[in-house]
Amino acid sequence: MKGTSSLSLKAWSKIHPPLPRTPRESQQLLKALTSSFRRQLDREYPPSAPSDRDGSNDRTPENPHSSVHATDRHLRAILDNPLFRVVPSKSAAARNGSGTASRLQQRIAKEPMVVFDELVASGSVTLPTLRDCLSSQMLLASRHIGNGLIQAMKDARAGSKVVSWWFASDSATRQMLFKSRAATTTLVKFLVAEGRQGVVLDWLRMLANHDIGGRNGQLPEKIAQQVFGHLLVNLVTAEIQYGQGLSLAMRYYLQTCKSQMFKDNVVLNLSWQPVLLPAGVHLCESLMQSSPSRSKELNGAMYNEYIEVLSKLAPNSCLLATAPLYHPTHPDVKPFLDFVDTLPPGRVDSSTGLKRESFVRAGFDALRLLVDQDKRRDVLYLARFLQQQLPEKPDSANASNSNHGAYTEREDLLSQLDLALA
Template sequence: MKASSVQQAFKSLTSRIHPQLPLSERESQRLLNALTSSFRTQLEQPHHHHQDDPSALTTSASVSPSTSTPQPLSSSTATDRHLASILTNPLLTKPVHQQLKAKSKHPVALFEDHVAAGRANLPSARLCLEAFRNSLSVLFPAQIKDQINRYAAGTRVLRWLWTSGQTHSLSFALDARFCNQLAFFLIHEGKEAALWELIDTPIAASSNLSLKENSRRKGLLLSSIVKTCLSAPDESLESALSAFFRALEASHSSHASISHAGVYLTQALPKLNYSSESDVLLYNRFVEAIPRWNKKHPDRAIYRIANLALHHPTTPSADPALDFIRELRPLASHPFLSPSTAFQRSTVFAFFFDTVKLLQKQSRFDDVLWVMEFMQQKFPGEFVPVNQPLSTASAPSQAPEFSTTSSHSSLPDWKVPEFG
């Protein structure tokens, strides 16, 4: 894929100033001046197109040979120019080495060394970002903010991605760990707009990616934004769900697939603490939106709604879960009843036990016994009373009988399988 004109100009400029060596302050300032002048000229051109003059809308056939009509910007070019305006920052032209007093190399300085030597790649960038983030864990919040702003690690890495042409294909999004680190630093550096530029920009005509693959990569980037918003030190449910709803409202074939972010939120929301009414309203809004991004898999929507109802922060309910189980009961087979991995089994069994736990808490003992009986029938080798030998668990004749008239005060104990 060819680099954009802005990228080529950037490479041309940098190649004249010793690209394999750290820049001196004078060289850094020359590069900054050249970049700023070049990008400002290109960024201002679209705003001088005589927008109120009807003659500006004439076709090329009616224009004299001595004049040239400015052409509308393609989406990829507009994105390049916006990223250029974000990445022409005086801080970025000063090598990290000059900001350090310690003899040991800072992770961001190591990354700059790799870029200067032409050895930078996603694994090395990821390791440097992870090392820098780990170093922040022992600092106070004010110190963390100072360090993030001082070294601008996310912006430096994004500039490398951009100049190497990786932002057009979003290939970096396939490395989840790298993508998560990049999103963390860019958001905390106040550069979230750059991430949204990449998500919102339609597919370039020269891209070899299918609509589905492009949408998937954008979805992985969106998921990283959502994860960052829910991570320390500034976790914000409002920011995470605002990002999700923004993508949901803009969802179309060339936009981000929201399934990755949606699944992550479905798993994360039950584990959060809700201290305000506004957070509860956001929780409810997310639940209501589930059918919109699960249109191709309505069963998954029903399960996810039921699971979130079990963990509602103020009014938990087991009724949607019971409805879901009733739909499963007469089926001979269903993907939910045939988990094939340890993670899937853990997810399925957690759903059943959370249902039982809530029903028992609400003194709905008949429903508790009904669900436990269903679990025994569908998973006879996994769930057995503690007084029943495991070797006979699968024998139908050994299955325990439950009666709705049983003593509610002495519900049977269950041996729960351990999964990773």
């Protein structure tokens, strides 16, 4: 029986050309794919026009937005993926058996990122193993101190490895990372140490749009904002501890706030206030705990922007009254005194918006500024208020050295003021 033309192999070959069989055909196919790929990238990253300002033949710097650069970066990311360069071990690929799980945990404790690469290569990454790999690598790096700690974090490349895996994953796997605050907190520390803060800023932009990429990457607004807030606090905290310090942390905070507060030139969406405020509080508390010399390294104009942002996020708050105390060039006590005027007499609770210890610390910092400015009436007023806020003398057996020392220092200051103003 003669076959019909619809089942003819020749007809099918016209629709689906056979794979190349000779080196020459393979080279032609590769060239065609490369050309097609670059044409698509040209649409996404239009090549910039060459400059005619000089006629020199010197080589121009590489354009990071060109299709060639994007192609190279994309191919490097593909070739660097553990799927192509790592042969997974049997213990990493196995999913069952308590003995295997125990051996896996032992390996994670000793060589966490090697195990992570193997898990990626075998498609076996889970949220617990990701969290364990990051925390174990952080524990290993913590054996060093100072600059040695940051260098150990850089050398591990834990942040870069996780980011490469994340961007190569589907939307469900991408969402998995953000389900663990412990994992993202540790991950951001590594990214900051490696100088890859741009990745965190990209994630913040994605979360602001409620879409982390992929076919089903859309997130509910409430979930996206919750993750956004946590990630912003993580970035600010990590930048202060493992990055360039308070100045850059404040710059990232202001950059992020402005992108949301003044988006599309509309009035601030009230739903963003609780999202952006916690990182602002953390910045202020970090300023209180830092040395005066570190605070003075901040740019005065940038600090004014910080106070302006706080005035929109938390008007009439203790936070807004406290921040001017730490201005790098023009510290101002008046907003704090005005805020104290609004408080009920007696001992105040933690409803000021700052931790109680932070509020009392700010009060004594304000008192020192008033003493330096020789404002005797304000000194007496604030000293009486702060005397009411001090707790009973802590038990020296149970109190920490730092708390006991702070209490003693503040008592001494108030005693000296009593003598001076008597």
